[in-house]
Amino acid sequence: MVATNSLPPEFDRGVVTTVHQGDCHVSKDMELTYSTVLGSCVSACVRDREARVGGMNHFLLAEPPNSGGDKFGASARYGAFAMEQLINMVLSRGTGRKTNLEIKVFGGGNINAALNDVGARNIEFVREFLANEGYALAGIDVGGTFARRVLFKPYSGRAFVKRLDSADNARIVNDELALVTRRAPVRAPVDDIELF
Structure with a gap:
């Protein structure tokens, strides 16, 4: 993981795919870079070291609004769905061994x-x-009082983090507040998720 403001050469070429809130992408393309911008949101980058398959998710809420803090019921859908979806996609396209993640x-x-x-x-x-x-x-690079741009190479597992300035923070806050207050429903899963 690299945390700096200058872009390393390996991130300066190839195809860039943006990972938006609610998205989950997985690939083994050597030239691909996943990119996302995070404020309060969290992204996990998961990679199978042996198969060289990796992916990135992006979720805004750990639990749905008005969940009452029930960690094991409906409240687990947002963050848990995002994490389970990403891990299962990497496992199914990789070796299938959790120890390789x-x-x-x-x-x-x-x-x-x-x-x-x-x-x-x-x-x-x-x-x-x-x-x-x-x-x-x-x-891990979490917390603080700033937004981040995260770049991730699924093939190599390298990550690059750039801390953003206050102008970027204001735009991201507006986007996140709109989503939180709108209480947008989480997308239904495309197919069933099975934990390995």
């Missing part, structure tokens, strides 16, 4: 008082989820 987590910034606890809840959720599933983190 390398996991990096980014985001959860406190970039606005109106979203004060969203980032912290997202960080707490993803740490707890991974610990409960028996996964160790290979890299």
Whole structure:
């Protein structure tokens, strides 16, 4: 993982695919880079080291609004769905062995008082989820009072993090507030998810 403001050469070429809120993408393309911008949101980057297949997700809420804190019921859908979907996609396209997975987590910034606890809840959720599933983190850059642009190479597993300035923070806060207050429904799964 690299945290700097200058782009390393390997991120300066090839195809870039943007990962938006609610998205999950997986590939083994050597030239592909996944890119996302995170405020309070969290993205996990998961890679099968042996198969060189990796992916990125992006979720805004650890749990749905008005869930009452029921961690094991409906409240687990948002973050849990995003994490399970990504891990299962990488496992199914890779070796299928959980021990080959390398996991990096980014985001959860406190970039606005109106979203004060969203980032912290997202960080707490993803740490707890991974610990409960028996996964160790290979890299992490979470928290703080800034937004981030994250680039991830699914083939090599390299990640690049750029901390964004206050103008970017304001735009991201507006986008996130609109989603939180709109209480947009989570997309239904395309097909059933089975944990390995």
